[in-house]
Amino acid sequence: MSVDDFRSQVDAASSDVGRRPDATAERSAFAAIVVQLRQTSPIDPNQRLSPERLHQIDRAFFGPFFREKYGTGGDKALENGRIRYYGPIQPANNAAELAGRRYVHEFDTITGCTRGWHETLDRMGNVRQVRPERRDGAMTHYQFDSNGRYRGSW
Amino acid sequence: MEVDLQAVRRVFEDVLNGRMLREQADRWAYAVVREEETGVVTYSPPGERERIWTGVMYLYGIDTKKAPDVYLHSNDDIREAMMAKLGWVVGDLAGDDSSGSRAAVAMLVRT
Numbered sequence: 001m002s003v004d005d006f007r008s009q010v011d012a013a014s015s016d017v018g019r020r021p022d023a024t025a026e027r028s029a030f031a032a033i034v035v036q037l038r039q040t041s042p043i044d045p046n047q048r049l050s051p052e053r054l055h056q057i058d059r060a061f062f063g064p065f066f067r068e069k070y071g072t073g074g075d076k077a078l079e080n081g082r083i084r085y086y087g088p089i090q091p092a093n094n095a096a097e098l099a100g101r102r103y104v105h106e107f108d109t110i111t112g113c114t115r116g117w118h119e120t121l122d123r124m125g126n127v128r129q130v131r132p133e134r135r136d137g138a139m140t141h142y143q144f145d146s147n148g149r150y151r152g153s154w
Numbered sequence: 155m156e157v158d159l160q161a162v163r164r165v166f167e168d169v170l171n172g173r174m175l176r177e178q179a180d181r182w183a184y185a186v187v188r189e190e191e192t193g194v195v196t197y198s199p200p201g202e203r204e205r206i207w208t209g210v211m212y213l214y215g216i217d218t219k220k221a222p223d224v225y226l227h228s229n230d231d232i233r234e235a236m237m238a239k240l241g242w243v244v245g246d247l248a249g250d251d252s253s254g255s256r257a258a259v260a261m262l263v264r265t
Contacts (some may be wrong), residue, residue, distance in 0.1 A: 069190070069207065070211075087211060090212055090215075090227070090231075090235065091231065092226045092227050092228070092231055093228065093230065093231055093234075094228045094230070094231070095220050095226055095227075096220075098220055098226065100226075101215055101218050101226060103211060103214060103215055103242070114191070116187075118215040118218055120218060120220070127218075129218070131215070131218060133184070139217070140176075141218070141219060144229060154222045
């Protein structure tokens with residue numbers, strides 16, 4: 001499993017919850033907390049916005065709400081209609097190859113749901129750990145090697 | 155929920171002094187973040203909102219570990235972050251202890 005595979009599993013779990021807010025079953029060990037913010041105007045789920053268009057919408061509507069709070073380290077519009085906001089890297093000065101951590105907040109422009117996780121990065125900028133905010137409150141660190149391969153969790 | 159600058163400072167201080175576990179500080183900050191999502195958090199003083207939020211976002215995840223029993227951040231990291239984000243200096247802390255188990259006395263001096 002790679003970092004991208006891991007994120008896909010989180011995507012699947014959180015997207016499912018986003019469509020069915022009453023769902024209570026733990027669908028995946030990786031499921032992260034999803035917060036329903038507010039009802040958004042109906043959008044055809046088949047309609048996919050280009051990242052460029054998404055960025056334009058973000059600048060006009062969502063940016064002041066999310067970027068100021070969560071995106072001081074940058075943001076990225078994804079192909080699936082989600083926008084990721086990156087917090088600043090909080091440096092770790094005595095952690096060998098690890099440079100620090102940052103909080104990532106993701107907003108789904110289609111469902112209006114948000115979720116977040118903490119990432120630990122190495123000095124090359126690779127994500128080496130992911131710690132999602134889970135519904136059950138359990139704190140699990142998922143580790144990856146420098147090539148993005150899943151190494152295990154605790 | 156009202157969050158004031160002193161409360162954020164106190165959480166940093168308590169973590170550095172060993173009076174509060176990092177896990178507790180993380181959950182405290184998480185509660186603020188959740189409340190912020192619903193838009194019911196007020197900041198005191200209002201003009202310090204950005205500084206308060208920056209401090210809260212540092213505390214959120216402060217218990218991140220690099221190995222099962224080892225925190226990512228050293229106490230020195232946290233002390234530096236507190237100074238940078240809140241503008242306070244913690245002095246007279248005994249050494250560094252990433253396990254967070256050692257208690258020490260903090261003298262807070264505004265910069």
